[in-house]
Amino acid sequence: MKTLFKNCYVLCGHEIKFTSLLVEDEYIRYIGDEPQEYDYLRDMKGALLMPGLVNAHAHGPMTLLRGVGGGLALQDWLNNAIFPREAKMKPDDIRIGENWAIIEMLTAGITCTAEMYDFPWELGESLVKSGMKGNICRVGLSFSDQEEIPPNRFNECVEMVEKFNDPTGKVVADFCLHSEYLSTDSIVEKIAEANKKYKRLVHVHVAETKAETDECKLRHNGLTPIQYFNKMGILDQKVYAAHCVWVNDDDLAIMKEKDVSIVHNPTSNMKLGSGFAPIRKAMANGVNVCLGTDGVASNNSLNIFKEMHLASIIHNGHRLDPLSIKPPQVIDMATINGAKALGRYDTGILEVGKKADIIAVSLDKPHMYPVIDVLSLLCYSVQSSDVVMTMVDGKILYDHGDYTTMDFEKAKFELAQSLKSIL
Amino acid sequence: MKTLFKNCYVLCGHEIKFTSLLVEDEYIRYIGDEPQEYDYLRDMKGALLMPGLVNAHAHGPMTLLRGVGGGLALQDWLNNAIFPREAKMKPDDIRIGENWAIIEMLTAGITCTAEMYDFPWELGESLVKSGMKGNICRVGLSFSDQEEIPPNRFNECVEMVEKFNDPTGKVVADFCLHSEYLSTDSIVEKIAEANKKYKRLVHVHVAETKAETDECKLRHNGLTPIQYFNKMGILDQKVYAAHCVWVNDDDLAIMKEKDVSIVHNPTSNMKLGSGFAPIRKAMANGVNVCLGTDGVASNNSLNIFKEMHLASIIHNGHRLDPLSIKPPQVIDMATINGAKALGRYDTGILEVGKKADIIAVSLDKPHMYPVIDVLSLLCYSVQSSDVVMTMVDGKILYDHGDYTTMDFEKAKFELAQSLKSIL
Numbered sequence: 001m002k003t004l005f006k007n008c009y010v011l012c013g014h015e016i017k018f019t020s021l022l023v024e025d026e027y028i029r030y031i032g033d034e035p036q037e038y039d040y041l042r043d044m045k046g047a048l049l050m051p052g053l054v055n056a057h058a059h060g061p062m063t064l065l066r067g068v069g070g071g072l073a074l075q076d077w078l079n080n081a082i083f084p085r086e087a088k089m090k091p092d093d094i095r096i097g098e099n100w101a102i103i104e105m106l107t108a109g110i111t112c113t114a115e116m117y118d119f120p121w122e123l124g125e126s127l128v129k130s131g132m133k134g135n136i137c138r139v140g141l142s143f144s145d146q147e148e149i150p151p152n153r154f155n156e157c158v159e160m161v162e163k164f165n166d167p168t169g170k171v172v173a174d175f176c177l178h179s180e181y182l183s184t185d186s187i188v189e190k191i192a193e194a195n196k197k198y199k200r201l202v203h204v205h206v207a208e209t210k211a212e213t214d215e216c217k218l219r220h221n222g223l224t225p226i227q228y229f230n231k232m233g234i235l236d237q238k239v240y241a242a243h244c245v246w247v248n249d250d251d252l253a254i255m256k257e258k259d260v261s262i263v264h265n266p267t268s269n270m271k272l273g274s275g276f277a278p279i280r281k282a283m284a285n286g287v288n289v290c291l292g293t294d295g296v297a298s299n300n301s302l303n304i305f306k307e308m309h310l311a312s313i314i315h316n317g318h319r320l321d322p323l324s325i326k327p328p329q330v331i332d333m334a335t336i337n338g339a340k341a342l343g344r345y346d347t348g349i350l351e352v353g354k355k356a357d358i359i360a361v362s363l364d365k366p367h368m369y370p371v372i373d374v375l376s377l378l379c380y381s382v383q384s385s386d387v388v389m390t391m392v393d394g395k396i397l398y399d400h401g402d403y404t405t406m407d408f409e410k411a412k413f414e415l416a417q418s419l420k421s422i423l
Numbered sequence: 424m425k426t427l428f429k430n431c432y433v434l435c436g437h438e439i440k441f442t443s444l445l446v447e448d449e450y451i452r453y454i455g456d457e458p459q460e461y462d463y464l465r466d467m468k469g470a471l472l473m474p475g476l477v478n479a480h481a482h483g484p485m486t487l488l489r490g491v492g493g494g495l496a497l498q499d500w501l502n503n504a505i506f507p508r509e510a511k512m513k514p515d516d517i518r519i520g521e522n523w524a525i526i527e528m529l530t531a532g533i534t535c536t537a538e539m540y541d542f543p544w545e546l547g548e549s550l551v552k553s554g555m556k557g558n559i560c561r562v563g564l565s566f567s568d569q570e571e572i573p574p575n576r577f578n579e580c581v582e583m584v585e586k587f588n589d590p591t592g593k594v595v596a597d598f599c600l601h602s603e604y605l606s607t608d609s610i611v612e613k614i615a616e617a618n619k620k621y622k623r624l625v626h627v628h629v630a631e632t633k634a635e636t637d638e639c640k641l642r643h644n645g646l647t648p649i650q651y652f653n654k655m656g657i658l659d660q661k662v663y664a665a666h667c668v669w670v671n672d673d674d675l676a677i678m679k680e681k682d683v684s685i686v687h688n689p690t691s692n693m694k695l696g697s698g699f700a701p702i703r704k705a706m707a708n709g710v711n712v713c714l715g716t717d718g719v720a721s722n723n724s725l726n727i728f729k730e731m732h733l734a735s736i737i738h739n740g741h742r743l744d745p746l747s748i749k750p751p752q753v754i755d756m757a758t759i760n761g762a763k764a765l766g767r768y769d770t771g772i773l774e775v776g777k778k779a780d781i782i783a784v785s786l787d788k789p790h791m792y793p794v795i796d797v798l799s800l801l802c803y804s805v806q807s808s809d810v811v812m813t814m815v816d817g818k819i820l821y822d823h824g825d826y827t828t829m830d831f832e833k834a835k836f837e838l839a840q841s842l843k844s845i846l
Contacts, residue, residue: 064793065795066792067794070796071746100789104789107790210743269740271736271739271745272739272745273739273745274740275740300803301790303790310733313693313694314693314737314740316695316696317699317737320696322497322695323494323696324696367527367725367726369523369835369838370489370838370839372489372842373490373493376489376490376493377489380694380723383806383807384790385806385808385809386808412792423795
């Protein structure tokens with residue numbers, strides 16, 4: 001099947017061309033002005049084609065908790081609003097919450113997500129059915145070295161990477177450690193040892209708050225979370241580390257050397273009062289930086305365009321320097337850097353031979369005109385509602401309000417039903 | 424003419440009711456569940472009615488420059504990208520740029536704007552034709568005490584407040600001083616003196632950057648911009664002061680005493696690297712805080728919902744405290760506080776007897792569901808594209824993509840023509 005997109009702007013790297021783009025099966029086969037054979041023609045009427053957005057840190061099923069516990073202090077919010085509700089969630093609630101997250105993300109032009117949440121098999125099932133790409137994981141954590149608590153967690157982590165298999169390769173299973181503060185030496189060692197064999201990516205929270213980082217140093221002879229994970233061998237495989245707000249210069253040097261990606265979650269970091277991740281310095285040091293939404297409960301959206309906007313401006317404010325972060329860097333964070341962080345080297349950019357993970361952004365709304373500088377529009381002006389089409393591996397999953405794999409009304413009905421038991 | 428809105432959530436202060444609301448002519452006449460007579464019924468299908476948003480600091484015609492000079496340092500951007508283009512703008516360009524700004528703002532649920540730009544008569548004409556509310560002004564500034572430069576600027580300021588007259592009262596003329604750094608003592612004194620007679624509001628930029636504030640102290644024996652304007656008598660009438668990033672505790676005490684409103688422009692302050700205005704402290708001290716977009720060139724949108732999102736979260740990040748700013752405060756900033764700042768005491772809240780400045784926000788999109796906490800949705804999740812209707816003084820100006828007073832296609836065509844001469 002060949003689909004030819006015509007009359008479109010195409011974001012090629014950081015360059016904009018007004019041209020056409022041919023998708024054949026899962027791949028981008030041609031970008032240019034020469035006539036092409038096609039089965040299906042789409043006149044894009046001046047919309048912009050760009051790479052699908054990558055959400056490299058999410059807890060999708062928390063869509064169920066959007067707005068729960070607003071106005072509470074962090075520990076109060078976690079202990080009295082979030083944890084009791086999460087404890088009530090059954091596998092079916094997870095599937096339902098993830099379905100809603102997928103609908104929200106496809107609508108917002110996200111083609112690939114990295115999900116860290118309980119019931120990963122249900123997450124995987126929802127993602128595979130949706131046609132979206134995803135990195136999933138069993139959350140590795142333990143509270144006791146004597147006896148693994150929760151029991152068998154390590155075995156479940158291994159089982160996930162060993163047995164989860166999406167034949168299309170769109171959904172993959174990674175290893176995961178929740179964080180230094182929810183891990184004992186024992187589970188960290190065991191995961192590092194197991195990963196010598198499996199060589200999977202590792203998804204982890206790192207240095208989100210100052211307190212967490214200070215306490216890690218007390219627990220581990222002055223080692224920061226990154227230094228601790230490095231010592232334990234976790235960084236010997238490729239890691240994507242969410243937050244990294246409080247990483248220091250030594251940490252950044254280790255991350256560069258070990259190819260650890262930072263997943264920057266600016267909305268969550270602002271809303272929860274965590275602070276400003278040193279992403280400018282990280283990028284200057286050659287560390288790969290990408291973007292994540294975190295869970296809806298601490299955001300409250302799954303909207304990478306919002307993360308791009310915040311990443312574009314808050315560091316200028318924090319550093320009192322309007323040139324801290326520039327649009328091309330932010331475009332990369334949201335696309336190719338995210339793809340790299342998730343071990344996906346065949347996507348994240350519109351190039352011949354790459355997978356056709358493509359979104360169309362309308363330039364028709366008042367806030368997107370005049371079209372003088374498209375990169376600026378994408379970083380400062382766009383809204384996720386400007387996304388009019390989302391394609392993954394050559395298959396259109398969202399098209400002007402319609403979904404081709406998700407049942408919107410059913411998903412909404414099921415979400416309402418789930419909420420009755422959770423709230 | 425009586426219009427009854429049914430099946431809607433209604434934001435009454437900080438409370439949400441699911442009820443109906445009756446508008447008669449320009450006024451809200453009834454909110455409740457009793458049957459009402461009407462000429463026209465609107466089934467809102469579960470949308471939310473809330474007060475129209477107030478943009479209390481804008482430079483509307485800069486829509487013409489959206490994205491111009493991206494990636495340049497501040498002075499370079501002003502001197503080489505913005506000022507040369509502004510110098511080319513003729514009155515007709517101003518009208519065209521303001522028309523586009525009005526279209527963008529009505530689409531985004533803004534019912535009232537405070538505009539500071541050259542050619543205020545053209546601004547006023549555009550606003551009056553549109554049916555939107557606005558505070559306009561001739562920008563007071565002078566570079567020499569010997570000879571007013573630009574010449575006759577003071578007279579033009581007075582002429583504006585004396586002669587501009589919108590019979591509907593929706594558009595009003597204020598006094599304006601650009602800022603301490605673009606004012607001589609002479610023009611400041613003359614405006615303060617004249618305003619003893621006219622008793623108008625004064626629109627002014629205050630303490631946007633640290634450098635500006637430091638230099639003010641050097642020029643004026645240690646006085647900050649607020650202290651300087653106070654000494655010169657400007658604060659004897661009601662002032663709305665844009666930015667106030669670098670105001671100190673003494674300034675806040677003066678602002679409270681003199682009823683000076685802070686117009687917080689978080690996007691602009693972040694993008695331009697100006698810093699974090701102390702709005703939490705200001706509010707704790709009883710200073711009225713509202714929101715503005717600043718010009719598109721330093722934003723790059725006219726979207727008060729984006730300002731609400733930033734105001735809701737960036738101060739948490741800056742203060743490392745997730746409870747710095749709460750949704751009810753932010754809702755007030757965007758509505759009733761903005762109305763108060765602009766001297767409008769008959770609007771900014773949905774109450775019987777107030778003017779019907781009302782917007783409808785759809786709760787139907789994936790990012791707005793579930794509806795557990797509407798105030799949270801409005802501060803953290805909403806996009807301006809969720810606005811489906813904008814009503815000013817009982818007249819619908821925007822309705823599901825259509826405009827009742829603005830010609831969208833003509834405005835877009837004219838903008839493209841203007842750009843040819845400016846760029």
